[in-house]
Structure formats: structure tokens, C-alpha cells
Amino acid sequence: MADDPYNFLRPCNSNVIGFCNCPQPTPIWLGQEVAHNPVNCMICGMSVRPESVPVPKAIISPLAQWSRIYSALVELFSDPEEYHEWAASKLHDIHSGVNQDGLSLARTLSEIRICFFWYVRPEQWDVGSCPKCSGPTSPNEGGFCRMQICEPCGIVMADRSDSFADFMVNFSRMIEERSNDT
Ligand SMILES: [Zn+2]
Numbered sequence: 710m711a712d713d714p715y716n717f718l719r720p721c722n723s724n725v726i727g728f729c730n731c732p733q734p735t736p737i738w739l740g741q742e743v744a745h746n747p748v749n750c751m752i753c754g755m756s757v758r759p760e761s762v763p764v765p766k767a768i769i770s771p772l773a774q775w776s777r778i779y780s781a782l783v784e785l786f787s788d789p790e791e792y793h794e795w796a797a798s799k800l801h802d803i804h805s806g807v808n809q810d811g812l813s814l815a816r817t818l819s820e821i822r823i824c825f826f827w828y829v830r831p832e833q834w835d836v837g838s839c840p841k842c843s844g845p846t847s848p849n850e851g852g853f854c855r856m857q858i859c860e861p862c863g864i865v866m867a868d869r870s871d872s873f874a875d876f877m878v879n880f881s882r883m884i885e886e887r888s889n890d891t
Pocket residue numbers: 729730731735750751752753754755
């Protein structure tokens with residue numbers, strides 16, 4: 710729909726994916742996009758409709774643009790051969806442009822709803838320590854997977870028990886299963 714302001718955050722076909730259906734507004738995280746939408750639910754893990762947050766109109770376009778770049782890097786990171794190292798150098802560096810932009814967008818969204826930025830940590834990272842402030846992280850209970858968060862920085866990352874590859878496989882599977890349910 711041409712007059713839909715959220716057009717750039719819509720999946721090509723919104724019938725093919727399920728959305729967060731949690732009864733209360735839940736904390737959200739920005740990360741790997743599911744069908745063009747990088748806004749996900751901390752509790753069920755599903756995609757959150759941008760208008761239900763609601764994502765302010767002023768950041769729809771920057772959020773969509775950031776999402777393409779972040780998600781493209783995650784795709785390249787998942788490539789075991791040619792691009793992995795390069796993409797890792799961007800994703801693991803909390804000061805890289807893509808991470809700084811993600812943190813800044815999450816901070817903006819946090820004014821509306823608690824929002825975390827998903828940090829793709831190095832495999833050997835000490836998950837008890839925040840990549841930004843070096844302060845201690847805490848486990849996020851009741852979420853869709855085992856996560857560690859730094860609340861002051863608004864950062865979330867996978868717990869040490871999951872490698873990123875495992876996380877992505879489980880995440881994709883969960884999205885598929887829950888989408889079939891809805
Ligand atoms: Zn949810």
C-alpha cells in the first residue's frame with residue numbers, strides 16, 4: 710500500500726509470518742529482521758508489529774535502513790567462507806557504525822517501550838560482562854531464549870550456552886513453527 714507509512718517495515722506478504730500476540734506490551738529487541746521488521750518481542754521472540762509499539766514515524770526510514778544493513782551483515786556472518794571474518798569485525802565491535810546506530814535506535818524506542826539492542830557477541834565472549842560499559846550483565850528470565858542483558862546500556866546477547874549459529878537455527882525454527890500456528 711503506497712500510503713502505508715510503515716511500508717518499509719512490512720514483510721512482502723504479511724500472511725506468511727506470525728506476530729507477537731503477548732497480552733501485555735512486552736520489552737522489545739532490535740536485531741535480525743524477520744521479513745523486513747527488526748522489532749522483536751523479548752518474551753515470545755516473535756516479530757512485533759511496528760504500529761503496536763508504536764515506532765515513531767520519524768525513525769521508520771532510518772530503522773528500516775539500519776535493519777537492512779545489520780541483517781545483511783548477519784547473513785554474511787553466517788557464511789562460513791568468504792565474508793564471515795569481515796562481517797564479524799563489524800558485528801563484534803560495539804563501536805562499529807552498525808552497532809552504534811542500532812544502540813541509538815534502541816534508545817529512541819526505549820522512550821516508548823523498553824527496548825534492547827541485540828549484540829552479536831564473539832563466540833568466546835564473557836557474557837557476564839557488557840561490551841559497552843564492561844559492567845556486569847544479568848540473565849533475562851522468562852524470555853524466548855537464554856539471554857544476558859545490560860540494562861543501563863540497553864544491550865542483550867545470547868547466553869554462553871548457545872553459539873550464534875545454534876541461536877539462528879533455533880530462532881528460525883521457532884518463527885516457522887509459531888507462524889504455522891497462527
Ligand atoms: Zn510477544
